[in-house]
Amino acid sequence: MDELLEQFLIEGPEQVQHAGEALLALEGRPDDAALVDQAFRAIHTLKGSVGLFDLPAMGQVLHVAEDLLGAWRDGRRALSRGAVDALIAATGQTERWLGVLAATGGGLPADADAVAADLVSRLNRALDGDAPPSAPIQATDIDTAWIEALFRDRDLAPARHPRVTALRYVPDAGCYFRGDDPVAFARAVPDLLALRITRRDVAAPVAADAYDPYACDLVVELLSAAAPEVVKGPFRFVPDQIQLLSWSPPPSPSAPVPPPALAEGPRSLRVEASRIDALAQLVDELVVAKNALSDLAGQMADGLAPQAAAQILGDRQAALDRLVARLHRTVMGIRLVPILPLLRRFPRVVRETATALGKEVDLAVDGQDVQVDKAIVEGLFEPLTHLLRNAVDHGIEPAAERAAAGKPARALISLVARREGDHVVIDVADDGRGMDPVRIRRAAAARGLLPDRMLDALADDQVLDLVFRPGFSTAEAVTDLSGRGVGMDAVRAAVGRLGGSVGISSASGQGTTVRLVLPLNLVLTKVMIVTVAGERYGIPMDGIVETARVDPDRVFPIRAGRAFVLRDTAVPLLSLAALLGLPEEARADGGPCRAVVARMGGELVAVEVGAFVGRRDVVLRPLTGLLSAMPGVLGTTLLGDGHVLMILDVPGLIAAAPSDTAPVGQGAP
Known part of the structure; x- marks a missing residue:
């Protein structure tokens, strides 16, 4: 290029x-x-x-x-x-x-x-003043049933073919004597999507001795992606024998207009010259630090005392740590880009979707001065598109229903990004009908997600979290593009791959808010390294509320699981070995239970591990290929000893776990 x-x-x-x-x-x-x-x-x-x-x-x-x-x-x-x-x-x-x-x-x-x-x-x-075209004729002028049938029979997708040119050719019976070839005419049409050739009167049987091979009784029907003027070209000598239409599939709530694809390349980034200068200065200092280590190696070869060598090495390692930390901050500053240009892409998406659904919706966007890692901006387009489609399709009521509820006919969706500490928070909020916990419970029971007694015991905010279960939907017609709940597991998975989390809140008749919380950068991640069944794993520090050592006598059975009391709050206790499908480790009699306390769906959940190894700053590499959809794993990193460390997504592991290993309130029986 x-x-x-x-x-x-x-x-x-x-x-x-x-x-x-x-x-x-x-x-x-x-x-x-x-x-x-x-x-x-x-x-x-x-x-x-x-x-x-x-x-x-x-x-x-x-x-x-x-x-x-x-x-x-x-x-x-x-x-x-x-x-x-x-x-x-x-x-x-x-x-x-x-x-x-x-x-x-x-x-x-x-x-x-x-x-x-x-x-x-x-x-x-x-x-020209929106004057109606002289050709082709409008689809409302004639019967279009044959077009709809041909479009449907050939499995054409409205999202890929929002407008087609339809042509119906009824040749004159004596066309063969004039040299007309109806099939050749049809084959000359560019970008042909569908073709059907039938007899003029298929209901009337023709005896073998009565068939006239010199008389044409064909009907040619076709659909093309080309413009009407182009399709009409092969039939220019028989204009009185064709019907030409520009036709669009009827809009459907299950198939709104697709948004423009997010361009992936070239993968370039505009950077202020001052940031490049700062990076170059850091490289110079790193070269000096590297030369200092080479000098120390020479002194040790000349017989430098081990104790003195250790002292010098410790000092130079500390200096190198400071340089690496500065380098990390500088690189982060280079990779940070404004999020507002991404958010400004969505008003057109909302407008097109609302138009296809016959609704009037405004989108308010706010994210001024918020900057995040470039990789996060690139990864947010699909999940935000899905959330906004859901809001328009299922969150916003029809105009008549809004009028009956005393709401303005024109609905409002807000897309707001703000920075909170080392995270960016994005809210997608609508002023629609809200989500009905009763309806969600009914749908969850119909799909067998949880036993009835568990569903009855869940609080309303916990019930809302069920929409993130794979395959869950309250919609009567399940689609791939929208339906609050359909694909919401994909939204959570996409945000999880970016190191973030998703939560939902709703008030009946007032609207729904979906909140995304993401880190500002993806280059270095702080993780807690733990062991289980003899293996080491990493857990992001952002997802850890605290660590705990719990005496065995403080752990008590609850239903089919375990729990303990942490500052007057009962916290379900799960086993990381069970979540990973590994054999349980035998704990020495009387030894404390080591647990990582995380937050899931607004509730605390503890996960028992074998031991705490320590904290590390690691470079997280997301999984690719067939492993990219693996639940509960954010990625991998390479440790200093050459071993690969898997970085776990604890909420994702719990959500994907069978009901007999899930915590109380998250699916335990």
């Missing part, structure tokens, strides 16, 4: 973001000339940059979008909802194309020309 394209792929998404923000704001402030100028400048800059590369489809879309914004700016056209929709669709598609370019380093996808033709047509209609 050449340097010019790399620079474009860095600046391009920023310009798309500026344009999208201005267009969304224009809906609320249609007379704000500054917003029109902002959108125009961003589109104009994008168009100029695209002209440097061989990207004609993207250039055509941006050229017409610029013309439309210019007409607004000059007062030749008034703002309309259709025009805003067309421009937002154009910016969203541009962002998707940028993602493809970043991933492949090559050209646009094969369907780029067809997609561009459709977008250009929409933009031109808005530029």
Whole structure:
């Protein structure tokens, strides 16, 4: 990938973001000339940059979008909802194309020309005053049952094909004598998605001696991803024998408009020059520290006394520790990026989803001056997208239901990020109907997640935590894209891989809040090293409330498990060996039970270990490949002696454990 394209792929998404923000704001402030100028400048800059590369489809879309914004700016056209929709669709598609370019380093996808033709047509209609097109005819003008059946029979996904061109060709009976070949016409259609050829009257049987091979009685029906003008090309000599439609699958709550993909590359980072200078200075000091160790090695070879050598080595190790700590802080400062640009991507996602569901929703975003590790920003897009879709789809009520409850018809979702100590807290809150603990209990009982007596004993806040169980849903129709509870286990797993945690709170009729708590960085992690069944494991210090040594006489049985009292609070006691499927260690008679106390779902839970080894700053490496989905493991690190240490996710281990090993209130019988 050449340097010019790399620079474009860095600046391009920023310009798309500026344009999208201005267009969304224009809906609320249609007379704000500054917003029109902002959108125009961003589109104009994008168009100029695209002209440097061989990207004609993207250039055509941006050229017409610029013309439309210019007409607004000059007062030749008034703002309309259709025009805003067309421009937002154009910016969203541009962002998707940028993602493809970043991933492949090559050209646009094969369907780029067809997609561009459709977008250009929409933009031109808005530029012409939203006049209805002369061709193709609208789907509402004729029966479209055959299109829906063909779309469904070929298992086409609305998310991948939000708009198709449908053509129905009924050839004249004497077409063969004019040299027309209906099958050849159909085969010449580009980007063909579905093709069906049937007889004109399939209900009327034809006797063998009555069949006329010279008379055409075929009906050709097809769907294509190409633009209508392109599909019509092979049939240009038989325009009176075709029906041509631009058709979109009906919107469904289970299939909202997909958000633009997050571009993955190039993996670059803008860094202030002063930070690079500080890093270079630290490298110089590290070189001096390394030379000091070489000098000490020489002195020891010349007969330096062991006691003096140990003293000097201790001093130089302390100096090296200070340098490494400074280096860590400096690298962290380089990797920290603002989270606000990520959060500003979501108003368009919420708008598209709400439009598909027939709802009106505003998204308020706040994360000013909050900076986090670049890897965390990259890993948050998917879980936040899922949470926002859930909020729009299942959290926000229909307008009639909101009116009956005395709420404004236009709902509000807030996406707020703030820093608390060494963590960043992100709240996704809606003002919808809230979550019903009774309904969740009923759904959990129907799926056999917990026995009825356990469900009845759970507090309401503990019941809400059940939505994070794999496969749990209260929705009548389970989908992959939304449904509060469907995929919430994937949200918790994704946040867990980033070293964070997820909690949920809700009030009936007032709304729901999902809270994500994440570390500011992912490079160095403080862990407590413990042993169990002769093996060493690491537990992140961020997830440990405290450690405890509990005398055996303080441990008492409760139901099928164990517990002890910690400062007037009963704390369930689990075995780490049992959670990991390892044999239990025999503890010496009278010896104390060593436990790590963690917090899960707002409650304290203790996990018994064999011994505490110590604390370490480690470089956490997430699992990849087939192991990436393993529950209860955050990653691995390499110890100084060459051994690999597994870093455990204690809440994840407990959530994935069978009910007979789960703590009271988390699934124990």
